[in-house]
Amino acid sequence: MRVKGKRILVVDDEPPIQRILRRNLTVGGYEVLVAESGKQAVEMVKLHQPDLVLLDICLPGGMDGVDVCVQVRQFTQTPIIVLSAVAEEKQKIKALDYGADDYLTKPFSNDELQARVRACLRRASTKEATNEREPEVLTSEDGYLYMDVVRRQVRAGSQEVRLTPTEFELLRQLMLYAGKVLTHRTLLRAVWGPEYGEEADYLRVYVRQLRLKVESEPSRPKYIVTEPGIGYVFRSQGESQNP
Structure with a gap:
């Protein structure tokens, strides 16, 4: 049962990053789940149906962030925000090609993270009222x-x-x-x-x-x-x- 609003899956293999993201997102009112590998991330998306995925590009185990995007997009349009270092520019663009919705370049501030998460969730929401004057x-x-x-x-x-x-x-x-x-x-x-x-x-x-x-x-x-x-x-x- 969700008690803290939207559910976010953080996919990152570095414990310090996991702790920072979990703390900041929890304070922001989100329920936070964590996956440490690409394979685990895909399984958790299927099982827990998060409202948004924060996905690191570089992951262990032979499945990087791009591979996760490809597999996740086969069964859901759950929003994905890619976390990328500047040196991973080509991978970041490739992830966008394969279905990521947004990206954050490391290092980033908590204010920027919160703003991107809010914007991405807002865009993905299908419950917002549609202006009746706009064509269907x-x-x-x-x-x-x-x-x-x-x-x-x-x-x-x-x-x-x-x-x-x-x-x-x-x-x-x-x-x-x-x-x-x-x-x-x-x-x-x-x-x-x-x-x-x-x-x-x-x-x-x-x-x-x-x-x-x-x-x-x-x-x-x-x-x-x-x-x-x-x-x-x-x-x-x-x-x-x-x-």
């Missing part, structure tokens, strides 16, 4: 991209696309305001929350992941188009432009 289905004018907001389904052409909660909300915002340029600040605050606004580089990482999933030619995007120095715009008719 969003499509590009040429029919290539289709989003069912209620069922949380996305198609690109004839293929169903599996998006993380973060990617889904980012695409929803872009399609909802098709043809309008959305600034970096506007997108960051709409998708990640009011704590964000200046992380343009951070946003670019997620736009890249989204393009890889929904654009037929991600290097020459037709739908999610960059407005240099400003932000992004969704071109509903699929107009080819430079990224």
